[in-house]
Amino acid sequence: MTSPERPFGLADALGSFDASQDAGLRHVRGLSSQPGEGVAVGEQGPAGPERVVLVGAWTSGTLAEAESSMAELAALVEAAGGLVLDGVIQRRDRPDPATFIGSGKARLLRDLAEEWSADTVVCDGELSPAQLVRLEEVVKAKIVDRTALILDIFAQRAASKEGKAQVELAQMQYMLPRLRGWGQSLSRQMGGGGGAGGGVATRGPGETKIETDRRRLREKISKLRRELDEMKTGRDVKRSERRRNKVPSVALAGYTNAGKSSLLNRLTGADVHVKNALFATLDPTVRRTQTSSGRTYTLADTVGFVRHLPHQLVDAFRSTLEEVADADLILHVVDGTHPDPEAQIEAVRTVIGEIGGAGVREIVVVNKADAAPSEVLNRLLEGEPGSVAVSARTGEGCDALLARVEEALPQPDVEVEVLIPYTEGHLVSRVHEEGEILVEDHDENGTRVRANVDARLAAELADYAQPF
Numbered sequence: 001m002t003s004p005e006r007p008f009g010l011a012d013a014l015g016s017f018d019a020s021q022d023a024g025l026r027h028v029r030g031l032s033s034q035p036g037e038g039v040a041v042g043e044q045g046p047a048g049p050e051r052v053v054l055v056g057a058w059t060s061g062t063l064a065e066a067e068s069s070m071a072e073l074a075a076l077v078e079a080a081g082g083l084v085l086d087g088v089i090q091r092r093d094r095p096d097p098a099t100f101i102g103s104g105k106a107r108l109l110r111d112l113a114e115e116w117s118a119d120t121v122v123c124d125g126e127l128s129p130a131q132l133v134r135l136e137e138v139v140k141a142k143i144v145d146r147t148a149l150i151l152d153i154f155a156q157r158a159a160s161k162e163g164k165a166q167v168e169l170a171q172m173q174y175m176l177p178r179l180r181g182w183g184q185s186l187s188r189q190m191g192g193g194g195g196a197g198g199g200v201a202t203r204g205p206g207e208t209k210i211e212t213d214r215r216r217l218r219e220k221i222s223k224l225r226r227e228l229d230e231m232k233t234g235r236d237v238k239r240s241e242r243r244r245n246k247v248p249s250v251a252l253a254g255y256t257n258a259g260k261s262s263l264l265n266r267l268t269g270a271d272v273h274v275k276n277a278l279f280a281t282l283d284p285t286v287r288r289t290q291t292s293s294g295r296t297y298t299l300a301d302t303v304g305f306v307r308h309l310p311h312q313l314v315d316a317f318r319s320t321l322e323e324v325a326d327a328d329l330i331l332h333v334v335d336g337t338h339p340d341p342e343a344q345i346e347a348v349r350t351v352i353g354e355i356g357g358a359g360v361r362e363i364v365v366v367n368k369a370d371a372a373p374s375e376v377l378n379r380l381l382e383g384e385p386g387s388v389a390v391s392a393r394t395g396e397g398c399d400a401l402l403a404r405v406e407e408a409l410p411q412p413d414v415e416v417e418v419l420i421p422y423t424e425g426h427l428v429s430r431v432h433e434e435g436e437i438l439v440e441d442h443d444e445n446g447t448r449v450r451a452n453v454d455a456r457l458a459a460e461l462a463d464y465a466q467p468f
């Protein structure tokens with residue numbers, strides 16, 4: 001279970017952790033990065049990638065679930081450019097309010113981090129500001145929680161101006177309650193003065209500085225919000241234009257690394273960056289495409305979801321995520337090769353609910369059918385009525401998926417028979433794009449069309465009505 005590069009002498013100490021699994025720190029197998037991995041992303045300092053030990057508190061669910069959460073944490077660390085050396089979990093009823101894992105375990109963790117010469121310990125959860133400070137004091141290494149880690153990956157990946165601003169906003173919101181000295185040193189100052197009776201003397205320069213920092217941060221946050229609002233307006237205009245023109249919108253949503261971008265490329269011939277890494281896509285790409293009967297719709301790639309997606313990010317990325325909530329149809333892409341795809345489906349639905357998309361029609365698309373075990377595929381297809389198995393890699397199942405999409409798009413349901421003069425050619429194009437052509441014919445007076453369109457376009461065409 002130990003990696004060959006485990007420092008000499010550590011095995012004995014670890015043995016004793018393993019002996020009392022419920023009270024001690026349990027090692028998670030197979031977490032350490034392979035040589036050469038974990039350094040592909042992010043910037044390396046002069047001393048190489050950041051050396052990381054993971055720690056989790058296993059408070060509910062099965063051991064397998066706890067381990068899978070830790071494996072995901074390891075992948076997140078690698079996505080951020082860190083090198084995972086080791087990982088331990090501790091069984092407890094709830095996280096320790098002071099140090100997350102309890103102070104005795106925190107000391108064991110300090111020894112472990114020291115033996116590995118780790119720079120950083122990453123915790124699988126969101127720690128309170130006080131827990132972070134306290135744990136850092138005991139462990140004597142940089143402590144990073146899951147939330148900060150995900151924010152860091154987003155910060156490294158953000159490319160567009162809007163994406164960068166969104167991440168910055170999320171980071172500031174995360175920072176605000178965590179400005180150094182808040183909480184802990186503040187209470188120390190207050191405590192020294194004897195509580196409420198302390199009066200003026202208890203307000204030391206430290207507190208003033210922190211207050212100033214917090215005020216500055218708040219000001220920056222509101223400035224960023226205003227800037228983001230302006231950027232959003234541009235996108236809203238584009239989207240409402242599409243709405244007005246009744247171009248149906250389909251959004252690819254799903255867990256990170258499920259294959260959303262691959263599927264967009266496969267279905268529309270787009271050339272979106274695909275990568276075996278978490279959060280490869282941050283900026284949504286929207287492509288126009290057509291059904292086999294020639295109806296135009298848009299297909300949007302989106303940022304991937306993850307369990308416990310930090311609420312600061314959901315908040316900051318709300319306008320991007322609206323692409324999903326506002327869609328006529330969600331293609332919920334699931335990785336059929338993942339060990340627990342059902343948990344991913346649940347996590348994705350939670351986020352879709354948070355952004356107000358729970359009412360949107362959804363087709364579950366089980367991807368990577370070329371590599372997924374058939375019993376998993378069958379289980380998923382059975383569990384999710386209306387789902388389709390596909391492979392973005394080989395293209396298998398994609399025709400069936402497109403047929404499902406076509407059925408699920410809002411249907412034009414008013415039949416019209418019109419003669420459109422050649423001077424109104426744009427109306428003919430719209431009938432092609434938005435409606436379903438049944439018969440089309442040209443004569444010297446114009447284009448004769450029988451088609452199904454929606455009520456709005458039917459009203460615009462009323463002047464040209466002419467039965468065949």
Ligand SMILES: Nc1nc2c(ncn2[C@@H]2O[C@H](COP(=O)(O)OP(=O)(O)OP(=O)(O)O)[C@@H](O)[C@H]2O)c(=O)[nH]1
Binds near residue numbers: 276392
């Ligand atoms: N075997 C197999 N691998 C696939 C398939 N589709 C995608 N992949 C691989 O899965 C990985 C992730 O693919 P992406 O398309 O980047 O996934 P994504 O959902 O866009 O990921 P994020 O943008 O990071 O959320 C890549 O290594 C792809 O090559 C498939 O059908 N079969």
Ligand SMILES: [Mg+2]
Binds near residue numbers: 274281
């Ligand atoms: Mg992607």
